[in-house]
Amino acid sequence: MTRYATIGTSSIVDLFLEAGRQVEGFEHTVAHSRDSARGEAFVARHSAARVETSLDALAVADDVDVVYIASPNALHHDQAVSMLAGGKHVLVEKAAASNAVEFGDMLRVAEEHGVVIVESVRSLFDPSYAAIEGLLPALGPVRRVTFGYCQRSRRYDRILARQQVNIFDPEMSAGGLMDIGTYCVNPLVRLFGEPDAVQAAGFLLPNGIDAAGTLLCTYSDKVAEVLYSKATNSDAPSEIQGENATLVIDVIHNPRHLRLLHADHHSQDVHIDKPLSQQAYVLQAMDQFLTDPSQAHPFNRASLTALRVMDRARSQMGIHFPADGLRPPR
Amino acid sequence: MTRYATIGTSSIVDLFLEAGRQVEGFEHTVAHSRDSARGEAFVARHSAARVETSLDALAVADDVDVVYIASPNALHHDQAVSMLAGGKHVLVEKAAASNAVEFGDMLRVAEEHGVVIVESVRSLFDPSYAAIEGLLPALGPVRRVTFGYCQRSRRYDRILARQQVNIFDPEMSAGGLMDIGTYCVNPLVRLFGEPDAVQAAGFLLPNGIDAAGTLLCTYSDKVAEVLYSKATNSDAPSEIQGENATLVIDVIHNPRHLRLLHADHHSQDVHIDKPLSQQAYVLQAMDQFLTDPSQAHPFNRASLTALRVMDRARSQMGIHFPADGLRPPR
Numbered sequence: 001m002t003r004y005a006t007i008g009t010s011s012i013v014d015l016f017l018e019a020g021r022q023v024e025g026f027e028h029t030v031a032h033s034r035d036s037a038r039g040e041a042f043v044a045r046h047s048a049a050r051v052e053t054s055l056d057a058l059a060v061a062d063d064v065d066v067v068y069i070a071s072p073n074a075l076h077h078d079q080a081v082s083m084l085a086g087g088k089h090v091l092v093e094k095a096a097a098s099n100a101v102e103f104g105d106m107l108r109v110a111e112e113h114g115v116v117i118v119e120s121v122r123s124l125f126d127p128s129y130a131a132i133e134g135l136l137p138a139l140g141p142v143r144r145v146t147f148g149y150c151q152r153s154r155r156y157d158r159i160l161a162r163q164q165v166n167i168f169d170p171e172m173s174a175g176g177l178m179d180i181g182t183y184c185v186n187p188l189v190r191l192f193g194e195p196d197a198v199q200a201a202g203f204l205l206p207n208g209i210d211a212a213g214t215l216l217c218t219y220s221d222k223v224a225e226v227l228y229s230k231a232t233n234s235d236a237p238s239e240i241q242g243e244n245a246t247l248v249i250d251v252i253h254n255p256r257h258l259r260l261l262h263a264d265h266h267s268q269d270v271h272i273d274k275p276l277s278q279q280a281y282v283l284q285a286m287d288q289f290l291t292d293p294s295q296a297h298p299f300n301r302a303s304l305t306a307l308r309v310m311d312r313a314r315s316q317m318g319i320h321f322p323a324d325g326l327r328p329p330r
Numbered sequence: 331m332t333r334y335a336t337i338g339t340s341s342i343v344d345l346f347l348e349a350g351r352q353v354e355g356f357e358h359t360v361a362h363s364r365d366s367a368r369g370e371a372f373v374a375r376h377s378a379a380r381v382e383t384s385l386d387a388l389a390v391a392d393d394v395d396v397v398y399i400a401s402p403n404a405l406h407h408d409q410a411v412s413m414l415a416g417g418k419h420v421l422v423e424k425a426a427a428s429n430a431v432e433f434g435d436m437l438r439v440a441e442e443h444g445v446v447i448v449e450s451v452r453s454l455f456d457p458s459y460a461a462i463e464g465l466l467p468a469l470g471p472v473r474r475v476t477f478g479y480c481q482r483s484r485r486y487d488r489i490l491a492r493q494q495v496n497i498f499d500p501e502m503s504a505g506g507l508m509d510i511g512t513y514c515v516n517p518l519v520r521l522f523g524e525p526d527a528v529q530a531a532g533f534l535l536p537n538g539i540d541a542a543g544t545l546l547c548t549y550s551d552k553v554a555e556v557l558y559s560k561a562t563n564s565d566a567p568s569e570i571q572g573e574n575a576t577l578v579i580d581v582i583h584n585p586r587h588l589r590l591l592h593a594d595h596h597s598q599d600v601h602i603d604k605p606l607s608q609q610a611y612v613l614q615a616m617d618q619f620l621t622d623p624s625q626a627h628p629f630n631r632a633s634l635t636a637l638r639v640m641d642r643a644r645s646q647m648g649i650h651f652p653a654d655g656l657r658p659p660r
Contacts, residue, residue: 143533143542143561150474150571152593160573199529201548203473212473212571214553216546218531223544225555231473232571235578235591241480241542241562243490248565261565263482 002287005030005058005088006049007079008070009042012093016068017046019279026283029063055079059086066091066286068120072166073173074323077102080117084109090117091286094182098173098323100307107300116289118296119303121186122278125285128255131272132240132247133191138260139242145192145224146241147184147252150212150234159205167230168209173321175209176202177310181228183253184238185309188217188224190302191240195219200313203231208319215313254278332617335360335388335418336379337409338400339372342423346398347376349609356613359393385409389416396421396616398450402496403503404653407432410447414439420447421616424512428503428653430637437630446619448626449633451516452608455615458585461602462570462577463521468590469572475522475554476571477514477582480542480564489535497560498539503651505539506532507640511558513583514568515639518547518554520632521570525549530643533561538649545643584608 002025006013009031020026028047032055033039039051052058058067059082066089069079077097080090084106096119097103103119110117123129136142155165167174177185189195195217202213212229227234238252248259258270276284289296314320332355336343339361350356358377362385363369369381382388388397389412396419399409407427410420414436426449427433433449440447453459466472485495497504507515519525525547532543542559557564568582578589588600606614619626644650 144480144544144557144559144564146478146557146564146566148476152573156573197531199531199546201527201529201546201553203552212553214474214546214555216529216531216544216555222533223531223542225544225546225557227474227476227555229474229571231573233576233591233593233595234474234476234569234571235576235589236476236566236569239564239566241559241564243482243486243561246563246565259565261563263563265563 001025001027002290003027003029003063003065005032005052005061005064005067006070007032007067009033009038010070013070015277016070016279019277019283022276022280023283025287030058030061032058055082059083059088064088069093073178074098074171074321077106077323080106081109084113084115084117087113087115089115089290091282092117092119094119094121095173095178095307096303097307098321099311100304102323103304103307107304116293116296118286118289118299120279120282121182121303122282123183123253123255124186124190124299124302125281126278127274127281128272129187131258131270132249132255135247135258135260135270136191138245139240139247140244141221142240142242143222144241145188145222145239146227147188147238148227148234148236149180149183149252150227150229150232151180152233153230156211156231159211168205168207168211170207170209170319170321173323175319176211176228176230177213177313180230181213181215181226182306182310184226184228185215185306186302187252188226189305189309192219192224194305195224195309198309198312200316202317204317204319210317210319213317215309217309331355331357332620333357333359333393333395335362335382335391335394335397336400337362337397339363339368340400343400345607346400346609349607349613352606352610353613355617360388360391362388385412389413389418394418399423403508404428404501404651407436407653410436411439414443414445414447417443417445419445419620421612422447422449424449424451425503425508425637426633427637428651429641430634432653433634433637437634446623446626448616448619448629450609450612451512451633452612453513453583453585454516454520454629454632455611456608457604458602459517461588461600462579462585465577465588465590465600466521468575469570469577470574471551472570472572473552474571475518475552475569476557477518477568478557478564478566479510479513479582480557480559480562481510482563483560486541486561498535498537498541500537500539500649500651503653505649506541506558506560507543507643510560511543511545511556512636512640514556514558515545515636516632517582518556519635519639522549522554524635525554525639528639528642530646532647534647534649540647540649543647545639547639
C-alpha cells in the first residue's frame with residue numbers, strides 16, 4: 001500500500017486521483033488545502049482522505065508515504081523541501097521547479113533524508129516512451145528532431161481580456177515553456193542528452209511571460225527544435241528524423257500512434273497500447289522507485305537537464321521569475 | 331512571342347522546357363552548353379533551338395529576349411551580369427546568387443540596362459501563393475510560422491560514399507539551405523518581411539556544407555522557423571499559426587492542399603487548382619514583367635531579403651562560399 005497526500009485541488013489533481021483508482025495499493029489519505037472548506041469539498045468528490053490545512057503538519061504526518069505536489073510551479077521548491085525534510089517521498093507535477101538550481105536543491109534534500117523525489121512528466125512513464133526508445137536504432141544516424149506542442153489555451157482568452165491568469169504569471173514561474181514546452185524538452189534531453197547550444201525566441205505577453213516560443217538545440221551531429229504555443233494550435237506531428245528512417249509521433253505529450261517512414265518511402269505503423277491513464281503509469285513507476293530509488297536517477301537527471309535547457313532559453317527570451325537567483329547552489 | 335535561351339542542361343532545364351510548351355508565345359531559340367556535343371544532345375531531346383557554346387556570343391545574340399540561367403549557384407552572378415549587360419532579361423533559378431551582395435549587384439546591372447531579372451522561386455508564382463496570402467486575414471494575429479522542407483536527396487547517398495556532389499559543394503555556393511531551405515525562406519520573407527533576428531544551426535558535412543539545418547527567425551510579434559534537410563525525410567506539413575486559426579500547408583514548395591484549422595476546431599479545406607506546371611506560372615509572370623517591370627519589384631525585394639537572411643544564417647552556421655566577400659557593394 002502506498003499512502004498519498006495531495007497538495008492542490010485543481011483539475012490535474014482530479015485526474016491524478018482517478019488514475020490512482022487504476023493502481024493497486026494506491027491510497028489517498030490526506031488532501032492539503034490552505035482553505036479547509038475547499039479541501040472538504042475536494043475530498044467529498046474523491047475519497048475518504050482527511051483534510052490538512054497546515055503544510056508543517058503534513059510534512060510530519062504519519063499516515064502519508066508520498067506527497068503529490070500540484071501547486072503553481074513557484075511553490076514547488078519550498079513545499080517539496082518541507083516534505084522531503086519531513087521524510088516524505090515527493091511526486092511533483094511538471095515543471096519540477098522554477099529553475100535548475102531549485103531542483104538541484106530538492107534532489108540534495110531528498111538524498112540527505114533518504115527519500116525519493118520525481119517529476120511527473122507523464123509521457124516519460126507511459127509505454128510510448130519505451131516504444132520510441134526501442135525504435136531509435138531503426139532510424140540510423142539522427143540528424144533532425146522536431147518536438148512540438150502548440151495548443152491554444154482556453155485561458156489565453158482571459159489574457160486577451162487583460163485578466164490575470166496563473167498559467168501566464170511570471171510570479172508563478174509559469175508561461176508556455178514551463179507549462180507545455182517542458183513536454184518537448186524532457187523527452188529531447190532524455191533521448192539525446194543535453195544540447196551543446198540552446199538558442200531561443202518567443203512571443204511574449206505584456207507581462208513578460210511567453211505565450212509561444214521556439215528552442216533551437218544544437219548537438220554535434222544533429223539539430224533539434226522545440227516548438228510550443230499556448231496562443232495557437234498546430235496539427236503537425238513531432239518527428240525524429242534519421243538518415244534511414246523518420247519516426248513520426250502523433251502527439252508528443254501523449255503518443256498513441258507512431259509511424260516509421262523509411263528512406264525508401266515504405267512506412268510502418270506502431271500503435272501504442274495504453275490501457276491505463278498516463279498518471280497511472282507514473283504511480284506504478286513511483287512504487288518501483290520506493291523499492292529501488294536508483295531507478296529514479298535517469299528521470300531526475302533528465303528533469304535537471306531539462307530545467308537547465310529551459311533556464312538558458314528563458315534567459316535568452318528575457319523571461320525572469322522572482323525565484324531566479326534567489327537560491328545560489330549550497 | 332518570348333524567345334528564351336537556356337544556360338544549363340540538367341533535369342531542371344528539361345522541366346523548364348516542358349513548362350514552356352504550356353505557355354503561349356514561349357519559344358526556345360538557344361541552348362547554351364560549354365560542350366557542343368552535350369548541347370546538341372540536349373536540343374535533340376527538346377526543340378529546334380540552336381546550340382551556343384560562347385556566353386559572350388549569347389549575351390549579344392539577337393534571337394534571344396530572356397536567358398534562363400540554371401547553372402550552379404556560384405555561376406549565377408557572373409553569367410547574369412553578362413546577359414543583363416548585353417540587354418537580355420534574365421530568369422535565374424533559385425538560389426538567385428551566392429549571397430545578397432551578388433544579387434544586389436545583379437539588380438543594379440539590370441536597372442542600368444533597362445532589363446528585368448527575376449529569381450525563379452516557383453512556389454511564389456503559382457496560384458497557391460495568392461491563396462495563402464488571401465487566407466492570412468482569417469488567421470488573426472500570427473504568432474508562429476513553421477515552414478519545412480526535409481527530403482532525403484538521392485545524391486546524399488553519394489555523399490555518404492564520400493563522392494563529390496555539386497549540390498553539396500561549397501565551391502558551387504550550394505548546400506541544403508541554398509537548395510531547398512530557400513523554398514521556406516522566400517515565402518516567409520515575402521509574407522512577413524525581414525525578421526528582426528535570425529539564429530541558425532545546422533548539421534554540416536565534413537566539407538563544411540549543410541545537409542540539414544534550422545533557422546529561427548524572430549519578429550516583434552511572432553516567431554518563425556525554417557526546417558530543412560537533404561539528409562532526412564519529413565511527413566509534417568508547414569503551418570502559419572494565428573490566434574484565430576492555423577493555416578496548414580501540405581507541401582511548402584508546391585502547395586496543393588491548404589487547411590484552415592479554426593480555434594474552435596472546425597476546419598476548412600482549400601484545394602489549389604493548378605492546371606499548369608509550376609514553371610509555367612513563372613513564365614506567364616515573366617511575360618507580365620517584360621510588359622510592366624515594376625511588377626517584378628516585390629519578387630526582387632523578397633529574393634534580396636531571403637538572401638540576406640540566408641547570409642546571416644550561413645554566417646552563424648559557419649558555412650562560407652568562395653564568393654562571399656569577393657564583391658563589396660559598388
